[in-house]
Amino acid sequence: MNRYSLTRKFSLALAVCAAFGTTSALADIKIGINVPLTGFAAADGNSALTGAQLAVEKANASGGINGEKIDLIVYDDQASPKDAIPAATKLTEKDEVVGAVSGSYSASTRAAASVFQNAKVPYVVAYSIDPSVTRTGDYMFRVSSMGEVQGRAGAKLVDNLGKKRVVLVTLKNDFGQALANGFKDAAQKFDLNIVNEYEYGIKDRQFGPLIAKVKSDNPEVIYASGYFFNAGPLVSQMRAAGITAPIIGQEGYDSDKFIEIAGPAAEGTLVTTSLDRESASPVTQAFLKDFRAKAGFGADMVAASTYSAMSILIEGLKKTGGKGGAELRDAIASGSYEMPIGKLEFNDLHEVNKDVQVQTIKNGYWARHSVIHDPVLLAAPTKDSK
Numbered sequence: 001m002n003r004y005s006l007t008r009k010f011s012l013a014l015a016v017c018a019a020f021g022t023t024s025a026l027a028d029i030k031i032g033i034n035v036p037l038t039g040f041a042a043a044d045g046n047s048a049l050t051g052a053q054l055a056v057e058k059a060n061a062s063g064g065i066n067g068e069k070i071d072l073i074v075y076d077d078q079a080s081p082k083d084a085i086p087a088a089t090k091l092t093e094k095d096e097v098v099g100a101v102s103g104s105y106s107a108s109t110r111a112a113a114s115v116f117q118n119a120k121v122p123y124v125v126a127y128s129i130d131p132s133v134t135r136t137g138d139y140m141f142r143v144s145s146m147g148e149v150q151g152r153a154g155a156k157l158v159d160n161l162g163k164k165r166v167v168l169v170t171l172k173n174d175f176g177q178a179l180a181n182g183f184k185d186a187a188q189k190f191d192l193n194i195v196n197e198y199e200y201g202i203k204d205r206q207f208g209p210l211i212a213k214v215k216s217d218n219p220e221v222i223y224a225s226g227y228f229f230n231a232g233p234l235v236s237q238m239r240a241a242g243i244t245a246p247i248i249g250q251e252g253y254d255s256d257k258f259i260e261i262a263g264p265a266a267e268g269t270l271v272t273t274s275l276d277r278e279s280a281s282p283v284t285q286a287f288l289k290d291f292r293a294k295a296g297f298g299a300d301m302v303a304a305s306t307y308s309a310m311s312i313l314i315e316g317l318k319k320t321g322g323k324g325g326a327e328l329r330d331a332i333a334s335g336s337y338e339m340p341i342g343k344l345e346f347n348d349l350h351e352v353n354k355d356v357q358v359q360t361i362k363n364g365y366w367a368r369h370s371v372i373h374d375p376v377l378l379a380a381p382t383k384d385s386k
C-alpha cells in the first residue's frame with residue numbers, strides 16, 4: 001500500500017471519530033434551567049436567567065469542566081406548573097442534562113421537582129420557598145430559606161422594632177401562606193398580637209377596601225407578603241391612605257421594580273431577603289459589579305440566588321468531572337460554598353441554614369437595615385422534622 005493510501009485512510013478514520021463524538025474534548029456538559037421568561041413573572045425570570053448565564057460564562061471562561069464547555073439549555077415555564085412539567089421532561093429526556101436549576105416560582109418548581117427526582121437529575125432550587133420541594137427526594141437542593149423560616153424572621157424583626165400589634169396582609173398562594181404560617185408560629189414566642197389578617201389574590205392591584213380595614217385596625221406594624229408587582233401598588237396605596245405604620249415585606253419585594261412602582265411611598269419599607277447589597281464579602285461585591293455590567297441594571301435577590309444555585313451545580317460538576325446522577329448529588333451535598341447570598345452548606349434534607357438580611361429603601365435605593373441572626377429560630381427543617 002502506498003503512502004497516499006495510508007494517509008487517506010488515516011484522515012478518514014479521524015473524520016469518523018470526530019463525527020461520532022469519540023473525541024471527548026468536543027463534548028459539551030449540558031445543564032438546564034426552567035425560568036419564567038413570559039407572563040406575569042417575566043421580570044423576575046429575566047433577572048434569574050441573567051444570573052444563571054453569568055455563572056455559566058464565568059465557568060466557561062476559566063476552562064469549563066475539564067476543558068469541556070458548559071451548555072446552558074433554557075426553557076420558559078411562565079411560572080406555571082402546566083409549562084414546568086413539559087420543560088423538565090424535555091430537559092431530562094430530550095436534552096439529557098446532567099443537572100438543572102430552578103429559576104422559577106414555587107408552583108412551577110414543585111411541579112418540576114418530581115420529574116427531575118424520577119430521572120435522578122440533581123435540581124438546585126434558587127428562590128422557591130415551598131416546603132414540599134426538598135421532600136420530593138434526595139436529588140433536590142434549595143439555596144434560599146424556606147417560607148416558614150422567612151416568616152419567623154419577620155416576627156423577630158417586629159420584636160426587634162419594639163412593636164406588638166400586627167396586621168397581616170397575605171397573598172393567597174403558596175408563597176404568602178408559607179410566610180404567614182411561619183410568622184404566626186413565631187408570633188407566640190415574641191408575644192405579638194395579630195390583630196387581623198387579610199388576604200388578596202395575585203392579580204389584585206387595587207386595594208381600597210382592604211386598606212380601609214387595615215387603617216381602622218390601627219396596627220403598630222404591617223407584615224405584608226407579595227411580589228414587587230403586588231407590593232408596589234399595595235404600599236403606595238397604603239401610604240396614600242395615611243397609614244404610617246412600618247411595612248415589612250419579603251423576598252418578593254426585592255427588586256428595583258418595587259421602588260419604581262411604589263415611588264416615594266417605598267421609602268422606609270423593610271424587606272427580609274437573602275441579598276445584602278452592602279456586604280463586605282468580596283464574592284457578593286464582585287457579583288453585584290459583574291451583574292450590573294452584564295444586565296445594565298442592579299442585581300436583586302432573584303439574580304443572586306439563581307447565580308448561587310447555578311454556581312453550586314457547576315462546582316459539583318467540577319468535582320465529578322462532568323458526571324451526573326448520584327455522584328453529582330453527593331458532591332453537591334458535601335460541599336461548602338461562599339456565594340453572593342452568604343456561606344452555604346446543605347443539611348440532610350438539602351436545605352441551608354443562614355442569617356436573614358433586612359434591607360430598607362433609603363433615598364430611593366436599597367440599604368442595609370439589620371441582620372436577623374438566630375440559629376435556633378431560623379433553623380431549616382431536617383429529614384426528621386415535620
